[in-house]
Amino acid sequence: MSGAAQPSPIGAAWRDIRTVTRFELIESLRTRRVVLSILLFLACGAVWAWGFARLVDQAERAAAEVLAAPATQKAGASLDRLRRTPMYREIVKSVVDDPEAATSLEALPPLVVVFAWLAMSFAPFLILFCSSGAIADEVGSRGVRYSLLRTGRTEYVLGKFCGQLLLLAVAVGLSGIAFLVVSWFLLVNLPVGETVLGMVRFWPYVVLHALPYLALAFLASMLARGWIGACVYAALGMIGLWIVHLLARWEWLRHGPIVSALLDLADYATPSTLGYGVLAPLGGTFLRSAALCLWLTALYLGSGLALFQRRDL
């Protein structure tokens, strides 16, 4: 040892978490599978922008045909007007399924809404491919043993979790940049400043919304021995919880107050119950959604840790 004063147990744990986080982030960014997944997510951003531009272009051409007016060279001339129409409000409401969030989103450029919705919907897939192997890979190769001689299992898992969270934030950010650049090329009258600000504002919320999925992937990773096994566990977990969510909302099953309460409780253990409340303005809906995100993250990560602590490695 260097002879410096020994840190407190919490200080030492925090230092270990940071060390593992840094190593995990660097190692992940050099791993072919992770880089490919991030590039795929980035490509998704570009494809979403292209798809959205195509949709706007077709709508504008159809409108021009009906009005017998000349079509514009580039799509997007009607976008600013679109967000003030009742039809757009209805679309947003049906997509986010949360009135408070929908009202907040109506005021933003449609591109921000489209990106936030798509990023939230697809982030679980990125997590499935990128993060499921974070621990399982090292358990499989027994490389985990080198680290666990020097730090606790909790610190190790939390460090890996933070590393993957940062990786997710980077991937969402890069995807947003790709989305914006392609949109800028394909659409006219793009309110760049407003769109960038909106995307930057929603960036942490998209990551917050993905937290429970990341925790679920980690739960799978702590149980498996290798990436494929962890991916399968995580996918089955996500599908299983989605089924629980559907069953919990099925009125036919709700026989009596006890069953209803149990179904409600079960629903609060599924990430599908999150909805898009984190996109609502800071207030009741947002806080409830954020708290639900954190609760689910703690539930999955805590369950995984409890099992991992007792696991033979």
Added chain:
Amino acid sequence: MSGAAPEAALTVRGLRKRFGRFEALRGLDLTVPRGSIFGLIGPNGAGKTTTFAIACGFLRPDAGELTLLGESGFVVRRLKGRLTAMPQDAALGGEMRCREHLLYFAALQGLHGAAAERAAEQALAEVGLLDRAASPARTLSHGMMRRLGIAQALLGSPELVLLDEPTNGLDPRHAHELRELLARHRGQRTLIISSHNLVELEQLCDHVAFIDQGAYVGGGAVEAITGRGEVIEVVLGEGAAPLAALRAAFGEAEVTWAEETRTVRVRFVPGPGRQAEDVMSEVLRVLLGEGARISAARRGTSLEKRFLELT
């Protein structure tokens, strides 16, 4: 301390571990003296790797007590940097460079900045990997990977180092260099080495323990186990064995003859002026004087022979 001797680096009492229907450890007892180079010897499946894995906290024992450097069981908070190990068949992440791996482990051991850099450089230099410090681990050969594993085990100033088959996969030169490296650590730290190479362990270790089917079957100081201080063995060539002359010259010593190996064994009680070297010289003098043809002479029985007798 669980009744463990204060000078013991590792004490194991009644350790049991079962994997399904297979009982890997069946009440293993073991005491490793502090500062020794200790060999853990046993056939495949004897429980050596399981013992190491329990000592390092990777596996949970079903029963038994374990004391490590005075701590009851593996408590990472108290043992980080004091206990290190090279686990068998554990791979290091291929994308990170050798130096980065060591700096990461050093940071987890509580070393930072220049101290971590120094420790990493020193560990890489000790295993001859300094020129590959900037290479990603995936570009290393199997032998180099083993050496990197040993480097991480020697990082910093560990008090207890567990090495599971350290020379496995190393070429003869690097295996020899590793033995010399480990010998240089004698007295500075406790090394526990599991290996199938008994010649290697005989050269290197002060103490050994034989385990078989998950239980201790024998052990102690290598000097005592092999009888290096009290047995002389001489292999003779063709011709009559002058046993009578030997018995006459060494009245109190036990002189025996094994026809199939043509080996004369002289067991004596060492004392002042009667060390193994003195007796060896005298035995050879008598045999040569009687015209015997000598093929080989050694002190004591080989560790391999003792291992075969015990397991």
